[in-house]
Amino acid sequence: xxxxxxxxxxxxxxxxxxxxxxxxxxxxxxxxxxxxxxxxxxxxxxxxxxxxxxxxxxxxxxxxxxxxxxxxxxxxxxxxxxxxxxxxxxxxxxxxxxxxxxxxxxxxxxxxxxxxxxxxxxxxxxxxxxxxxxxxxxxxxxxxxxxxxxxxxxxxxxxxxxxxxxxxxxxxxxxxxxxxxxxxxxxxxxxxxxxxxxxxxxxxxxxxxxxxxxxxxxxxxxxxxxxxxxxxxxxxxxxxxxxxxxxxxxxxxxxxxxxxxxxxxxxxx
Numbered sequence: 520x521x522x523x524x525x526x527x528x529x530x531x532x533x534x535x536x537x538x539x540x541x542x543x544x545x546x547x548x549x550x551x552x553x554x555x556x557x558x559x560x561x562x563x564x565x566x567x568x569x570x571x572x573x574x575x576x577x578x579x580x581x582x583x584x585x586x587x588x589x590x591x592x593x594x595x596x597x598x599x600x601x602x603x604x605x606x607x608x609x610x611x612x613x614x615x616x617x618x619x620x621x622x623x624x625x626x627x628x629x630x631x632x633x634x635x636x637x638x639x640x641x642x643x644x645x646x647x648x649x650x651x652x653x654x655x656x657x658x659x660x661x662x663x664x665x666x667x668x669x670x671x672x673x674x675x676x677x678x679x680x681x682x683x684x685x686x687x688x689x690x691x692x693x694x695x696x697x698x699x700x701x702x703x704x705x706x707x708x709x710x711x712x713x714x715x716x717x718x719x720x721x722x723x724x725x726x727x728x729x730x731x732x733x734x735x736x737x738x739x740x741x742x743x744x745x746x747x748x749x750x751x752x753x754x755x756x757x758x759x760x761x762x763x764x765x766x767x768x769x770x771x772x773x774x775x776x777x778x779x780x781x782x783x784x785x786x787x788x
Contacts, residue, residue, distance in 0.1 A: 521549045521743060521758050522765040523736035524691055525611075525645065525671050525718035528554040528568050528575065529561035532722045532733055540721075541572050544736035550574055551762070552736045553769060555611050555645060555671075557582035559593055562600060569605040576771060577603075580610035581629055583647060586621035589629035594636065601640045607769040609637045610645030611671065614658075617650040627654060634662045643768055644668040652679045659683065669768065672720050673706060680706055684714070689768055691716035694726030694734065696745045707749045716768065717742045717761045 523544065528537050544552060551574045554565045558581050565577035579600045581589045600606050612633035614626050621629075630646075637644040646668050648655050652675050659682060670683050672693040680690060690710045695701055707715075717739055719726075725734035726741040740758070747757040766773055 520762055521547075521717070521739055522551040522553075522762040523549055523719050523721070523739040524553050524669070524716040524761075524765045524768075525555050525693070526552050526721035526736050527557065527561075527723075528552065528721065529556070529564035530722050533735070534564060537568055540735050540737075541575065544739075545574070547737040547740060548758075549736050549739055551576070551765065551771060553578065553607065553765070556580055557611055558585040558588055559596070562596075566600070566603065566605060576607045576769065577605055578608040578610055578645060579606050580608075580612045580633060580645065582611050583613050583615040583626045583629065584618065584620040586626045586629040589625070589632065594632060597636060598640070601636070601642055606642075607771065608643045608645050609633050609640065611647050612644060613647035613649075614651035614655050615647060615649045616654075623651075623654075626651075627658065630655075631658055631662050634658070634666055634668075637666045637668070642770075646670050647672075648675045648679065652676045655679060656682050659686065667768070669716060672718060672724065674703060677706070677709075680709060684710065687714075689714040689716055689764065691718045692742060692746055693718050693720045694724040694730070694738070694742055696749065697726040697741055698730070699727075704749045707746055712760060713764060713767075715746070715757075715761060716765055717746060 553576050556565045569575045569577040579597050669689040671691045673690045719739050721734045725732045743758045744754045747754040
């Protein structure tokens, strides 16, 4: 039993074949998928998927790449959508100074407002961090208290991870842990057992042996297996623990859903 804690099912490469992707995940033992929003353009599609498939949940947020879309109206709409029971988190938000697709001051303002929205709603925040550790650490210290969050697909520095863990935050690892040149093994081992998550970041970062292909939630087992190897733990135990952690973090239904049977019944109707 596995949970993909971070996938983009509304991505244009995945959405047209979402039913098949969810079914393959179920057949691979992935009972739960959290479909992560990156901006207003995919909020409705993510929620529609969550309403259709019992084991799929949605989020609502604005990625740092599109932080210029973080208007007053957008935040008002986000607040409304976060009241929906199938919308389980704020984000994806954060800072990305590698690509700088949005001005840095706009990214910082958007991220701070997401943190505030997380405090207001009581829903956790999903954080993207790339080449922006110092500013991200400062914002967490200034505005992050009172929130619960996750550093997703973690690939940043030790100081950021230490700060986040000290605040009680979670860290999630993606297919990068399976890459030959991966140098973050110490970080995988640093995260407490009750705060580690695994993800695919579908459709990006497909793990070995699927590297170079379009990623999908069915492949999260490879991520979990490699994390278990790096931590010296039993793969089945880590799979169960990360699923339990994801359910606690996102406040999900504690009873996993058999997606394959659900899809089969839909086809028979």
